[in-house]
Amino acid sequence: MSAPEGRTATHHVLILGAGYAGMSAAIQLAARVKRREDVRVTLVNAQERFTERLRLHMTATGRRLPEMSIPELLAGTGARFVRGRVTAVDAEARTVRVDDERVLRYDTLVYALGGLPDTEAAPGAEDHAYTLAGARDAESLAGRLARLGGGTVAVCGSGLTGVESAAEIAERHPELDVVLLGRQEPGAAMHPKAGAYLRAALERLRVRVRAGAEVVKVLPGAVELAGGESVAADVVLWTGGTRVSPLAAAAGLTVDERGRVVTDEALRSVSHPEVYAVGDAAAIRQGYGVMHGTCQSGMPTGVHAAVSIVRALDGRRPKPFRFGYYHTPVSLGRHDAVVQFTHPDDSPRRVYLTGRLAARYKETVSASPWPTYGRMKKMPASGAFWPRGGRFTRTRGVR
Numbered sequence: 309m310s311a312p313e314g315r316t317a318t319h320h321v322l323i324l325g326a327g328y329a330g331m332s333a334a335i336q337l338a339a340r341v342k343r344r345e346d347v348r349v350t351l352v353n354a355q356e357r358f359t360e361r362l363r364l365h366m367t368a369t370g371r372r373l374p375e376m377s378i379p380e381l382l383a384g385t386g387a388r389f390v391r392g393r394v395t396a397v398d399a400e401a402r403t404v405r406v407d408d409e410r411v412l413r414y415d416t417l418v419y420a421l422g423g424l425p426d427t428e429a430a431p432g433a434e435d436h437a438y439t440l441a442g443a444r445d446a447e448s449l450a451g452r453l454a455r456l457g458g459g460t461v462a463v464c465g466s467g468l469t470g471v472e473s474a475a476e477i478a479e480r481h482p483e484l485d486v487v488l489l490g491r492q493e494p495g496a497a498m499h500p501k502a503g504a505y506l507r508a509a510l511e512r513l514r515v516r517v518r519a520g521a522e523v524v525k526v527l528p529g530a531v532e533l534a535g536g537e538s539v540a541a542d543v544v545l546w547t548g549g550t551r552v553s554p555l556a557a558a559a560g561l562t563v564d565e566r567g568r569v570v571t572d573e574a575l576r577s578v579s580h581p582e583v584y585a586v587g588d589a590a591a592i593r594q595g596y597g598v599m600h601g602t603c604q605s606g607m608p609t610g611v612h613a614a615v616s617i618v619r620a621l622d623g624r625r626p627k628p629f630r631f632g633y634y635h636t637p638v639s640l641g642r643h644d645a646v647v648q649f650t651h652p653d654d655s656p657r658r659v660y661l662t663g664r665l666a667a668r669y670k671e672t673v674s675a676s677p678w679p680t681y682g683r684m685k686k687m688p689a690s691g692a693f694w695p696r697g698g699r700f701t702r703t704r705g706v707r
């Protein structure tokens with residue numbers, strides 16, 4: 309193991325994770341400190357290629373997505389890219405270990421390691437189920453589906469990732485029998501009419517929906533439901549819930565019951581204020597409750613952390629983060645979708661889009677982060693617009 313890089317007058321900002329949130333933080337910050345000699349920005353990520361998590365269900369059915377190189381995007385910003393897996397954070401020494409061998413020091417840390425499918429939720433899921441944890445996992449599922457030729461695919465989890473995946477697989481592979489298993493009815497959180505549209509679309513794609521089904525075990529060739537029933541499946545895709553990296557808890561940062569870093573209103577760790585936490589890895593409280601992880605909220609958290617870091621470097625107080633949700637776009641194959649417009653607390657409005665218009669909307673949203681980063685590189689302020697949520701996000705008086 310090499311020694312930590314030497315301490316100098318330069319302020320080191322280390323960003324861990326180049327997903328939607330970490331990438332937003334890195335570009336926003338690099339663009340804002342480009343001309344400063346006293347700040348150094350380093351972004352660490354497991355892969356050089358940006359993972360378009362929003363489109364992993366497309367990757368899982370063999371769609372080829374554009375190559376997006378993180379080092380190429382950072383070129384010209386002055387930010388440094390380190391490819392490697394973060395294996396430990398020492399919050400007291402303010403160092404991060406990468407691939408167990410390199411040690412990077414920081415003055416300010418942005419923790420943006422995202423989340424993973426929770427394969428610990430059911431025995432056997434880790435060993436016998438595919439996931440959409442990353443591009444490689446999705447590609448390996450695509451290969452398996454292409455070779456199957458027939459049989460049953462069980463998609464476990466009737467949340468939005470499960471719905472999008474089941475629809476995508478059923479459309480791309482009409483020779484396969486797709487069964488969607490989950491506790492809740494798909495689209496349950498939507499306006500009743502939007503939810504009904506979603507379920508009708510799944511029926512049209514011949515996805516067999518089994519709501520009220522709790523998968524308790526994944527076996528080779530089957531899943532077991534609470535109550536003992538076994539559902540035969542040649543392939544199992546696990547989308548039930550998310551878990552986060554244990555690194556933050558191991559570092560002694562205050563985390564919530566799901567391991568997410570608990571932040572103050574400026575997105576700093578409540579136990580270690582030199583650490584900002586953003587995206588799915590953070591537990592961020594708004595007036596309506598703790599935010600749940602999405603790309604629409606993750607990107608603003610990254611931008612806000614970057615702006616706050618610059619304010620703090622200039623001796624100014626960071627501003628509170630406020631965010632209100634505005635939509636839930638759900639693809640139903642390549643030609644259909646439902647876009648549920650929401651109140652800032654993510655509850656459904658009466659307004660929603662369906663059909664080809666919704667599919668185009670969803671595709672535009674999914675394709676937008678990369679060009680947004682490109683724009684932010686030149687005009688950082690262009691990334692600083694999002695709905696603040698009005699009365700829904702005021703935390704005054706809320707514990």
Ligand SMILES: Cc1cc2nc3c(=O)[nH]c(=O)nc-3n(C[C@H](O)[C@H](O)[C@H](O)COP(=O)(O)OP(=O)(O)OC[C@H]3O[C@@H](n4cnc5c(N)ncnc54)[C@H](O)[C@@H]3O)c2cc1C
Pocket residue numbers: 324325326327328329330331352353354355359361362363364365392393394395420421422423440469472553586587588589601602603604605606637638
């Ligand atoms: C199929 C699918 C569809 C979705 N659709 C939508 C949608 O329509 N709208 C929406 O808002 N949200 C959607 N989401 C959710 C959205 O993708 C996540 O909320 C978002 O990716 C969170 O961003 P993030 O930056 O926090 O984390 P991530 O995007 O998960 O990025 C984390 C990054 O950290 C890296 N990393 C993790 N651990 C380490 C480590 N130890 N060392 C080094 N690097 C590491 C990862 O490789 C990754 O690059 C969808 C998710 C899925 C799976």
